[in-house]
Amino acid sequence: MNGLLAYISRRLGLTLLILLAVSFTVYLIFALLPYDPASLTCGKSCNDPGIIEANRHRLGYDKPFFEQYWIFIVGLFAGRDFGEGAAALHCAAPSFGYSFQQHACVTDLIFDALPVTLSLAIGSLILWLIVGVGLGIVAARFRGKIWDTLSTAFVLVGTSLPTFLTGLMLIVFLVIKLDWSPFPAGGYTAPDEDIVGWFLSMVLPWVTLAFAYAAIYTRFVRSQIIEISTEDYIRTARAKGLSDGIILGKHTMRAALAPIVTMAGLDFAGLLGGAILTEAVFNLPGMGRLSLNAVVDIDLPVIVGTTIFAAAIVVIMNAILDIVYAFIDPRVRV
């Protein structure tokens, strides 16, 4: 047990160090970009040097880089004030900064966007696992037959159609052209406001995103099962007279599941950073659109905040997975 606690302590310490390094690197990269944050906060067509300099002072951009970074780190734990006088603003901890383009604390923007992206990622994950794994099993089970051919066609279409086109086609043909369609053409309804509305608003985005991923998983599961089927222990099971169903369910799938779960975990973590195209087509105000718009609008505080946040999710999820593995397999603790 002590070994496990020591491992967890080491892993958490390493996670903190990685997060610090990530935040510093991101902050440094954006400090080196050829954009003047003081100029960007003084209006879309601002070219008044006096106002730009006043903004620089007001927002602390006139301070040395390391001091700015330190203020940023302190803001993560203690919150941060922007400006002074009657127009002063306060962003509570953890403060990633303030977006003058969106008139909001970056943390608030992230926490507003996160439920949308979670809705999209969880729903589509469930859908693509059901469809992808199911079709992969069917294709492998009926290898060389019509079901295998059909699943190959599904894989080809799913991997070759870009998600924005799939989404656009679903909207145009299932929503706009069909009067009876219950699905909206876009937008997000929070589940606590209207659970049915939330479900209807998410169905097409789930299908769009799951379509692309399900195709990849179908191919992956099919090849996994076929590969495992050639293993000696499967041949032994077959020689012992076990039925195909039992061999598949009890032996083949058990072996195939580990890589599928690992792959799904990584894909899911990636999606929490935002499924940019799906969110854009379906007008879902999630992390992807928040990041994309920040890049387009050169909204530096939001770019820094979302980048660090997305990186933190991946780092933390990796740490959690490592700790879980450590529970399962004592060899990992060493």
Place this chain on the structure above:
Amino acid sequence: MLKGKKSLKVALATLSAAALAGGLLTGCAPANSGGTITYLTQSEAWTHADPQRNYTGMHIAWFGSYLQRTLTAYDRKPGAEGSAVVPDLATDTGKATNGNKTWQFTLRDGSTFEDGSAITCEDVKYGVSRTFATDVITDGPTYAIGMLDIPTDPATGASTYKGPYSTDAANDTASFDKAITCSADHKTITFNLKRAVGDFNYTVTYLSFSPVPKAKDTGDQYDLAPVSTGPYKIKSYKTNDSMVLVRNDKWNKSSDPLRADRAFPDKVVVKFGQAAEVIDQILLSDKDKTAVSLDSLLPTNLSAVFDDKGEVLAKYKGRAINVYDPYVRYAAVNVKKVNCLPVRQAIYYGKNFQSLITLAGGQAFNGDPADGVIKPLMGLDYAKTGLGTNDKDWKPEGNVEKAKALMAQAATECPELYARATDPKRGLVYDIADTETNKKASAIWIESMTAIGITMKFNFIEAGKYYSVVLDATKQGDLSAGGWAPDWANASTVIPELFTAEGGFPMSQNWDDAAYAEFKKRSDANLTQPDRVKQGKEWAALNKYAMDQMWVIPGTFSKTQEIWGSKIGGAFFWEPQGALSFGDLFIQK
């Protein structure tokens, strides 16, 4: 061509009136109250909802229709009548004294904010004071700063008053308090100006002269939750998502004759972040019959709605328009660098207008060749300058012979610039926003300029930074793409803005030109001309003067296309705002 940074205001009388005669008006009656109007837009949010930060005509039209009242407003009528100024919060359109240097407005009784508190002179004064806080209240019009009688710092030219948020002890609040005074009964507001402004009652149509309750001011964040003075109030506003307006139950109909017989829908919804193609498909298929697009139709969908001449197809009659917007597009010449008239004229004659307009989608949708920076529909202020189709030497495809003759003249009159312009290694630099269409346009420019011996190089600037670069005199190239629209129906918001050193959009940098002194003298004098007819004639003459000097290479009098659902009634193009008259829209039963 790019838009200018300022607002869309102009009298576009004749053409829109003709369009209206074609059946755009679908009628309006109080019986049509109720329902929800849904606006669709690609934008992630309103550029600004804060009245002091709103500047473009479309935004002023929308917020002025539903949420914000100001001292005066444009009349809600189609055609030229819509450009007339009528009282809004004020009882009349203002009383001018002291040679138009003092303007007085009296507030109507019964006007309130959405919490029911009465609107006072002090609220209007506080609203105007926010304009001076240029570090927080960004992007809005700055006419108050330029016109109010408040000293400026001799070194920087900036106002000594820095707005209500400043903690600087030297903030000149005393001067501001003298420049705007309130009567003892809090009803009458007096503006003391540093110069005569004959049309100050047009200036105060801007929402930047709207009242703001000091206790509710949240600085930058007021942009998300402005307090309403109009018939609706904000129920919810979430950027990247939507805005929902519901009726303002504290709105006193009798105090608002401009909106009293309007305010039709029970609810107004704006859906942000819609994909452009999705918006067009929803409206083309009439999927949402009560939807209105806030964006122009995509060029690829124009042929589905209009014929080759730009006329609305029968299927869409009554729910689409193709009209002139308030903009004039041009290429501003940096006169400090291109200081030779024959070279500027050669560029004008050599330019292949035909290919450029074809690239942009054709004349039916992109507009006619411009002959100056004032559109013909400005009425009083417009007269033909003799350029464009009125110039016998001008050819849509470019007049190479004429241009070459002018370049030959330049070779002797200004050999230094001639040598640079014709040097393949140096040439002239054209600033333009970095877009796919502009990249294609650059090839047309280069080809047509090469034909007349000029080497033209392009400086593609990231679109979001374009104006901040070209308005910086140290960074601007030899020519810069631009566009401008009057802030209200007076070329006082065009000629001085574009061609004087103090103007808000002086991309021509023409103040060292030999012809400038005379121009400036006449322009300054005309700003204080009390006779509007004489003033208009002089603006027209100064437009010609600037074109004779070729301080800009005129481009197009541009057009816009709008579409809405079949159940929407009351739609017309509100000329002074260059947008639909949103407040007149209703759901047809």
